[in-house]
Amino acid sequence: MKKVVSEISGVVFSLPWLVAKDNGLFEAEGIDMEFVKAIRTGPVEHTENPEDVNPILGHVAFEQGQVSIYRA
Amino acid sequence: MRSAVASQAIMVPPDSPHNYPGTLGNQPVAVNFHAGSHYVGLRLLEGYLPVEKIKLVHYGSPIHRFESMLNGEVAAAVVMEPWIALGEKLGCKTVAEGHYLGAENASEDMDEETFAAINRAVENAVDLINADKRKYLHYLIDDPSFAQAAAKYGGLTPEDFHLPRLRYTRPAVYTDEMVEDTYNWLTRWGLLSDLACSADLVDNRIAEPASADD
Numbered sequence: 001m002k003k004v005v006s007e008i009s010g011v012v013f014s015l016p017w018l019v020a021k022d023n024g025l026f027e028a029e030g031i032d033m034e035f036v037k038a039i040r041t042g043p044v045e046h047t048e049n050p051e052d053v054n055p056i057l058g059h060v061a062f063e064q065g066q067v068s069i070y071r072a
Numbered sequence: 073m074r075s076a077v078a079s080q081a082i083m084v085p086p087d088s089p090h091n092y093p094g095t096l097g098n099q100p101v102a103v104n105f106h107a108g109s110h111y112v113g114l115r116l117l118e119g120y121l122p123v124e125k126i127k128l129v130h131y132g133s134p135i136h137r138f139e140s141m142l143n144g145e146v147a148a149a150v151v152m153e154p155w156i157a158l159g160e161k162l163g164c165k166t167v168a169e170g171h172y173l174g175a176e177n178a179s180e181d182m183d184e185e186t187f188a189a190i191n192r193a194v195e196n197a198v199d200l201i202n203a204d205k206r207k208y209l210h211y212l213i214d215d216p217s218f219a220q221a222a223a224k225y226g227g228l229t230p231e232d233f234h235l236p237r238l239r240y241t242r243p244a245v246y247t248d249e250m251v252e253d254t255y256n257w258l259t260r261w262g263l264l265s266d267l268a269c270s271a272d273l274v275d276n277r278i279a280e281p282a283s284a285d286d
Contacts, residue, residue: 012153015238016197019200020194025194032194043136044130045130046130072075
């Protein structure tokens with residue numbers, strides 16, 4: 001089995017991944033899939049300038065190499 | 073492309089005077105900058121308003137956008153499911169809504185065989201979901217990041233969802249035209265440096281060209 005770690009953020013974006021894991025579809029393809037939750041942000045400083053906000057948002061695990069795939 | 077063709081809706085409170093996007097000029101609209109709510113919010117509002125009247129404000133996570141709209145702190149908020157379903161259950165009005173594409177972002181060291189195996193599993197899951205969407209709504213309803221917040225508004229049941237809004241397709245590649253159109257749109261809004269080259273942004277090398285939308 002090939003180990004893969006995937007980030008999960010909003011469920012609506014990752015629903016097929018959750019269904020695939022719970023129904024053994026990754027396993028059937030030889031993939032040992034592990035999910036890591038994206039970092040949830042609390043209240044943020046309000047701004048009208050997008051340049052004030054880091055575009056990485058909660059996808060820190062991917063940037064740090066802890067997961068190998070995520071969807072956005 | 074990812075399999076979720078998600079939707080973002082511009083929502084206003086039940087008693088809001090706004091009934092279509094054209095009256096939201098110079099009114100604060102809560103979004104999450106550099107994410108779907110930001111991009112779809114711009115795409116929807118620019119069809120109704122001059123650029124200088126569009127006032128998006130970064131509020132971060134969906135709960136903060138949703139509640140800032142509900143309590144009147146902002147005129148409107150851009151949210152996705154299951155927040156749209158919750159808003160509609162509470163009588164909030166959707167003044168505009170748009171579906172959009174997203175990406176599967178894989179690390180450079182993911183090999184073609186692994187990526188293809190993942191996509192096959194996801195494709196099979198998409199088929200399961202599309203065969204009976206309501207069966208899988210519990211994933212949305214019970215997600216801790218949503219359920220805890222939604223509980224104080226009465227929560228959701230599977231019957232509260234508009235199923236055609238939930239669209240899942242088989243993962244596919246971005247065409248050059250899609251990349252170029254998106255690149256041009258992002259640079260026009262100043263959301264991407266025009267020093268970047270569109271060819272640097274998407275690498276379809278390990279996606280399966282045979283995959284297609286349902």
